[in-house]
Amino acid sequence: MTTGSLNIDRARSAGRIEHDIETLAGPDYTRSEEAIRRYAYTPEYRNTLDYFIGELEALGFEHYEDPVGTLVARNRPRGEKVFGVGSHCDSNRNGGKYDGTMGVVAALEVCRLNEELGLDLPLQLVSFLEEEGSGFGQMLLGSRIIAQRVTEEELREGFRAIDDGRSFWEHAEEAGYDPGRWQEAVHTIDDLIGWIELHIEQARVLQDTDKRLGIVNAIAGYVHADITVHGRSDHAGATPMGFRQDAGLVAAECMLELERLAREAGRGTVGTVGEMELRPNLINAVPGEAQFSLDIRGVDEEGFRGVARDIAAFAKEAAERRGMTADYVQRQTLSATPLDERVVGALEKAAEASGEAYVAMHSGAAHDTMSIADRVPSAMVFVPCKDGISHSPEEDADPADAALGAEVMLNAIRELVAGKS
Numbered sequence: 001m002t003t004g005s006l007n008i009d010r011a012r013s014a015g016r017i018e019h020d021i022e023t024l025a026g027p028d029y030t031r032s033e034e035a036i037r038r039y040a041y042t043p044e045y046r047n048t049l050d051y052f053i054g055e056l057e058a059l060g061f062e063h064y065e066d067p068v069g070t071l072v073a074r075n076r077p078r079g080e081k082v083f084g085v086g087s088h089c090d091s092n093r094n095g096g097k098y099d100g101t102m103g104v105v106a107a108l109e110v111c112r113l114n115e116e117l118g119l120d121l122p123l124q125l126v127s128f129l130e131e132e133g134s135g136f137g138q139m140l141l142g143s144r145i146i147a148q149r150v151t152e153e154e155l156r157e158g159f160r161a162i163d164d165g166r167s168f169w170e171h172a173e174e175a176g177y178d179p180g181r182w183q184e185a186v187h188t189i190d191d192l193i194g195w196i197e198l199h200i201e202q203a204r205v206l207q208d209t210d211k212r213l214g215i216v217n218a219i220a221g222y223v224h225a226d227i228t229v230h231g232r233s234d235h236a237g238a239t240p241m242g243f244r245q246d247a248g249l250v251a252a253e254c255m256l257e258l259e260r261l262a263r264e265a266g267r268g269t270v271g272t273v274g275e276m277e278l279r280p281n282l283i284n285a286v287p288g289e290a291q292f293s294l295d296i297r298g299v300d301e302e303g304f305r306g307v308a309r310d311i312a313a314f315a316k317e318a319a320e321r322r323g324m325t326a327d328y329v330q331r332q333t334l335s336a337t338p339l340d341e342r343v344v345g346a347l348e349k350a351a352e353a354s355g356e357a358y359v360a361m362h363s364g365a366a367h368d369t370m371s372i373a374d375r376v377p378s379a380m381v382f383v384p385c386k387d388g389i390s391h392s393p394e395e396d397a398d399p400a401d402a403a404l405g406a407e408v409m410l411n412a413i414r415e416l417v418a419g420k421s
C-alpha cells in the first residue's frame with residue numbers, strides 16, 4: 001500500500017464543513033438565541049447527534065450510543081480494528097459554533113473523504129457526551145465515564161443537573177439511556193488502534209505566529225488550589241504602618257512570586273491567580289484575611305508540581321515574616337498527558353507535505369483526548385481561532401483551516417493504518 005501524500009479538494013471540503021457548522025448553529029440546535037447552548041439530554045443536543053447520524057448513515061456507517069449517550073459510528077463491524085476520530089458537540093452555556101463541534105465536523109469530513117476517494121480506511125467517529133460540563137457541571141464527563149474515572153455513586157447521586165438539581169442518573173434514564181450499564185462504556189475504545197481529535201486552539205499562538213495548524217504533542221496537567229492568609233483587620237487610618245498584619249500584602253507578594261516561579265520553571269508552565277478575596281473588603285479597613293486561587297499548569301509534571309509546592313512554602317514564609325500564617329489547600333489536580341510519538345510524527349509528516357505553515361505545540365486546555373490517551377495512541381490537531389476567543393458567541397474560526405486539518409488527519413491515518421497491516 002502506498003502512503004504518498006494525497007491532496008484533497010480543500011475548497012470543496014471547506015464548503016461542506018462550513019455548511020455543517022452553520023446548520024448546527026441554527027435554531028433547532030441551540031437553546032439560546034444569542035449563543036450556542038447545547039448540552040446532554042436536551043432536544044437541541046439530540047438534534048445535533050441526529051444530524052451527525054444522518055450524515056454518517058449516508059456514508060454507510062453503523063452507529064450506536066454508549067449506555068449514557070456518547071455517539072459512536074464506524075465503517076467496520078464491532079471487534080475489527082479501527083482508527084478513531086472525533087471530539088464533542090456539546091457547548092459552553094454561552095458558547096460559540098466551533099468549540100468541539102468543529103472537531104466532530106472535521107472527523108465527519110475525514111469519513112466523507114475516505115468514502116469519496118475510495119480509501120477504505122477503517123474508521124470510528126466518536127462524539128463524546130458532555131465535555132463542557134454545561135448540563136451537570138462536570139467536565140469531560142462522557143470520556144471520563146469511558147475511562148471509568150467516575151464512581152457509580154457520583155453518577156447516581158453526586159452529579160446534579162445545573163437546571164433542575166436532579167441527578168445525572170435520572171436524566172440519563174429519562175433520555176432513554178441505561179446508566180446502570182455505564183461501565184460497558186469502556187468498550188467504546190476497545191477497537192481503536194489510534195485516535196486524533198481536531199479542536200480550535202483557544203489561544204492566539206497560531207494566529208499571532210501565522211500558522212494554520214498546531215500538532216499537539218502533550219496536554220497540560222494542572223493543580224487548582226487556594227491559599228488563605230490570616231492577618232488582623234484594623235482601622236486603615238488609625239493603625240500606623242509598623243503596627244499592621246495586612247494579609248493583602250502577603251497575597252500581593254505571592255502573586256508576583258507565582259509569576260517568577262512559573263517563568264523560571266519554563267517549558268510552557270503557567271501560573272495564574274484568578275480569584276482573590278480580601279476580608280472585610282472595605283476601603284477603610286486593613287485586610288484581616290486574604291484568600292486567592294492558584295491555577296498552575298504545564299506538560300512537565302515535575303515542573304508544574306514544583307511550582308505548586310514552592311508557592312505553598314513561599315506563602316507560609318512570607319506570612320511568617322510579617323507575623324501572620326497561611327494555609328494551602330488543593331482543590332483538584334490532574335496529571336499532564338503526553339501524546340503518542342508515532343501519531344504525532346505521522347501528523348507532522350502530513351502537515352509538512354501539505355505545504356502549509358504548522359507548529360508543534362502543547363495544549364494548555366483540557367480535552368477528552370486526555371481521558372483515553374493512556375489506552376489508545378493519541379494526538380490532537382489545533383486550528384486557529386480568531387483572537388484566541390472561545391466559550392463565547394464571538395468564537396470564530398475558518399472552515400478552510402479545518403479542511404486542511406482533515407487532509408492532514410486523513411494522510412496521517414493512511415500512514416498509521418498501513419503501518420499496522
Ligand SMILES: [Zn+2]
Nearest residue numbers: 099100131199
Ligand atoms: Zn472543546
